Amino acid sequence: MARIVVNQSLVTSPEELMKLCPFGAMEWDNEYLTINAACKMCQICVKKGPEGVFTCEIDEEAPAIDKGKWRGIAVYVDHLEGDIHPVTLELVGKAKEMAAKINHPFYCVFMGTNIKDKANLLLNYGIDEVFVYDDPELKHFRIEPYTAVMEDFINKIKPTIVLVGATSIGRSLAPRVAARFRTGLTADCTVLDVDENTDLAQIRPAFGGNIMAHIYTPNNRPQFATVRYKVFSAPEIDCEAKGKVTVCDIAKEKLASGIKVLEVRMKEKVKSIEDAEVIVVAGSAVKKAEDLEMVKQLADKLGGMVGVTRPLIEAGLADPRLQIGLSGRTVKPKLIITCGVAGAIQFVAGMDKSDYIVAINTDENAPIFNVAHYAIVGDMFEIIPKLIQQLDAKANAAATKSVC
Amino acid sequence: MEIIVCIKQVPGTSEVEVDPETGVLKREGIDSKMNPYDLYALETAMRIKEQNGAKVSVVSMGPPQASVIIEEAFMMGADEGILLSDRKFAGADVLATAYTISQGLKALGNPDIIICGKQTTDGDTAQVGPEVAEFLGIPHIANVKKVIEVKDKSITVEMDMAHTVEIAEMQYPCLITVEKDVGQPRLPSFRLKLETKGRKIPILSLKDFPDKDEKKYGLNGSPTRVLRIFSPEANTDRETWRGSSDELSQKLARKLQELKFV
Numbered sequence: 001m002a003r004i005v006v007n008q009s010l011v012t013s014p015e016e017l018m019k020l021c022p023f024g025a026m027e028w029d030n031e032y033l034t035i036n037a038a039c040k041m042c043q044i045c046v047k048k049g050p051e052g053v054f055t056c057e058i059d060e061e062a063p064a065i066d067k068g069k070w071r072g073i074a075v076y077v078d079h080l081e082g083d084i085h086p087v088t089l090e091l092v093g094k095a096k097e098m099a100a101k102i103n104h105p106f107y108c109v110f111m112g113t114n115i116k117d118k119a120n121l122l123l124n125y126g127i128d129e130v131f132v133y134d135d136p137e138l139k140h141f142r143i144e145p146y147t148a149v150m151e152d153f154i155n156k157i158k159p160t161i162v163l164v165g166a167t168s169i170g171r172s173l174a175p176r177v178a179a180r181f182r183t184g185l186t187a188d189c190t191v192l193d194v195d196e197n198t199d200l201a202q203i204r205p206a207f208g209g210n211i212m213a214h215i216y217t218p219n220n221r222p223q224f225a226t227v228r229y230k231v232f233s234a235p236e237i238d239c240e241a242k243g244k245v246t247v248c249d250i251a252k253e254k255l256a257s258g259i260k261v262l263e264v265r266m267k268e269k270v271k272s273i274e275d276a277e278v279i280v281v282a283g284s285a286v287k288k289a290e291d292l293e294m295v296k297q298l299a300d301k302l303g304g305m306v307g308v309t310r311p312l313i314e315a316g317l318a319d320p321r322l323q324i325g326l327s328g329r330t331v332k333p334k335l336i337i338t339c340g341v342a343g344a345i346q347f348v349a350g351m352d353k354s355d356y357i358v359a360i361n362t363d364e365n366a367p368i369f370n371v372a373h374y375a376i377v378g379d380m381f382e383i384i385p386k387l388i389q390q391l392d393a394k395a396n397a398a399a400t401k402s403v404c
Numbered sequence: 405m406e407i408i409v410c411i412k413q414v415p416g417t418s419e420v421e422v423d424p425e426t427g428v429l430k431r432e433g434i435d436s437k438m439n440p441y442d443l444y445a446l447e448t449a450m451r452i453k454e455q456n457g458a459k460v461s462v463v464s465m466g467p468p469q470a471s472v473i474i475e476e477a478f479m480m481g482a483d484e485g486i487l488l489s490d491r492k493f494a495g496a497d498v499l500a501t502a503y504t505i506s507q508g509l510k511a512l513g514n515p516d517i518i519i520c521g522k523q524t525t526d527g528d529t530a531q532v533g534p535e536v537a538e539f540l541g542i543p544h545i546a547n548v549k550k551v552i553e554v555k556d557k558s559i560t561v562e563m564d565m566a567h568t569v570e571i572a573e574m575q576y577p578c579l580i581t582v583e584k585d586v587g588q589p590r591l592p593s594f595r596l597k598l599e600t601k602g603r604k605i606p607i608l609s610l611k612d613f614p615d616k617d618e619k620k621y622g623l624n625g626s627p628t629r630v631l632r633i634f635s636p637e638a639n640t641d642r643e644t645w646r647g648s649s650d651e652l653s654q655k656l657a658r659k660l661q662e663l664k665f666v
């Protein structure tokens with residue numbers, strides 16, 4: 001058992017010590033300073049506290065696994081009726097890069113019905129081997145058969161890393177498979193890299209705050225990570241497909257499910273914010289529908305879409321599909337203009353890969369300015385109406401010119 | 405019918421920063437609340453209870469002070485509630501958390517439906533629900549938008565799948581995670597608030613679980629480790645503009661033109 005031990009004889013100012021803990025996990029009963037169940041074992045008290053007051057005790061280490069038995073980096077192919085979701089290719093690009101670094105092969109695992117032809121297309125990205133499970137039972141995503149296929153694949157191939165797109169399917173499937181193998185899974189990674197010993201370096205915002213964490217899985221394999229669409233870039237097509245497609249069989253009884261899909265309706269095609277090239281974001285400074293309308297006007301002028309931050313969704317001002325951030329969508333437009341957005345990390349992680357970031361905020365110290373290319377210190381409610389006028393004037397001038 | 409709703413206490417604010425000098429996390433105001441998504445999970449359970457009759461229990465894992473969100477659930481109409489709390493659970497990652505909750509659920513009985521919120525606002529991972537289902541060996545459907553029908557042996561739900569909406573029927577026992585579309589959560593009732601006063605909330609710890617192996621809980625049972633935490637790097641090639649709103653708007657209009665966005 002690992003635990004934080006408090007050396008009570010060294011506790012001189014309990015109030016000061018309690019401030020060390022970001023999770024409020026210390027209690028003082030006027031005699032003893034104790035750690036309660038809110039402790040996250042972040043060990044900040046050990047590192048930052050006065051020497052010797054806090055120590056971390058670990059009873060026994062689990063025996064080390066043989067990492068050499070696990071080889072290769074696998075990508076789950078996310079698709080709808082054979083249409084491959086672009087996040088898959090973005091992950092293939094990352095898998096390829098990491099596989100080259102540790103000199104491992106990289107694979108795709110592709111399950112569904114009538115998908116063999118599509119599997120060949122994937123080879124153009126330089127994948128070493130695409131494993132295909134083609135069965136009528138896999139037509140719709142149902143959790144038990146899909147998990148069974150992943151289990152079969154992992155047992156057969158023993159990949160050291162499995163990357164899954166953080167789509168509706170991926171976010172349901174990856175945790176299920178990770179739990180089956182009792183291994184680690186890190187959701188919504190924003191940076192991935194691999195160490196020589198095949199440990200996957202996973203970086204993501206953590207503890208719900210303005211903090212990034214480097215997370216790794218030191219003694220379990222495979223290592224699972226999910227990554228959202230538009231976080232990495234898709235690779236170029238290799239001229240020469242050198243890999244192969246392997247069709248795998250799985251016993252029918254493993255594909256049994258307690259779920260019956262009764263109907264699949266295509267959603268009305270709405271342009272999703274992930275595909276917008278220009279986004280104007282309304283932040284928590286926007287408190288009324290008419291203010292949001294002003295932001296929308298600016299977005300329209302730029303041929304873009306409006307995005308919002310979480311407070312606006314919680315206030316019921318906008319469609320949740322327009323939310324940017326970890327609890328919403330990740331976007332990578334050519335231009336993003338944030339208006340009255342403070343810049344909580346859960347938001348920033350959903351947009352910081354955009355080409356041009358313009359931020360308007362009255363607070364010079366707003367964290368959004370840390371990622372902005374153009375940090376505009378000012379009041380959005382004054383700047384935006386004037387900007388709209390300016391843009392109109394320029395448009396009119398251009399129109400007059402072209403008429404002449 | 406028995407329904408269990410999994411709920412979590414989360415920080416009331418997401419304003420956490422690293423102190424640049426000491427490297428210590430700063431969390432302003434440690435006020436906490438029930439994870440907003442869990443309110444929708446509770447609402448889903450209450451609606452099933454009203455229409456089909458059911459016993460609704462809530463389970464939470466956290467420090468002793470997390471019992472306040474269980475009281476809150478009582479005020480919304482939950483019948484029973486327990487807290488899973490033990491120092492041995494400290495430092496749990498997704499896997500150890502899901503295992504702890506699944507053990508707590510096993511200790512509680514055999515629910516027909518387990519309902520979770522889609523995700524929490526502090527971790528944002530949306531992984532615990534599916535992992536709990538795996539540890540219980542039951543099917544799950546994530547991102548449920550609507551409960552269509554509740555039958556004796558199965559539930560029919562509508563799920564959100566990005567490009568499609570699917571309607572699926574799932575046998576009990578099963579787990580669903582729900583989206584906000586399921587319906588506006590009710591407010592706590594005054595009558596229930598009075599009844600909740602002084603109600604004792606049972607706490608289960610490791611010794612109450614079927615599996616008492618300490619290696620599977622807390623930091624020991626967590627395959628992932630946080631190597632380090634750090635503040636995001638600031639962008640170095642940044643231009644800061646100050647001035648009157650006239651100047652700033654003109655400057656921005658010119659810049660947008662220069663970058664060919666207009």
